[in-house]
Amino acid sequence: MPIVNIHLIAGRTQDQLKNLVKDVTDAVVKDTGAPAEHVHVILSEMEKNRYSVGGTLKSDEK
Numbered sequence: 001m002p003i004v005n006i007h008l009i010a011g012r013t014q015d016q017l018k019n020l021v022k023d024v025t026d027a028v029v030k031d032t033g034a035p036a037e038h039v040h041v042i043l044s045e046m047e048k049n050r051y052s053v054g055g056t057l058k059s060d061e062k
Contacts, residue, residue, distance in 0.1 A: 002028050003040045009058060010045040017043060 004024055012020075021041045028039045048059035 001038045007044045
């Protein structure tokens with residue numbers, strides 16, 4: 001059973017998230033041969049003030 005973890009900064013629409021999990025599932029099915037019903041996609045969303053790059057919070061970027 002393939003498990004895919006995706007970490008995102010919050011702010012995408014429900015439709016964007018639905019399309020993302022469908023596209024990821026389709027890619028895993030195509031490349032591994034696993035049945036779609038066995039592909040698990042976990043979305044973890046975080047606020048911009050909970051994520052940093054190079055020591056700078058994304059919420060502090062201009």
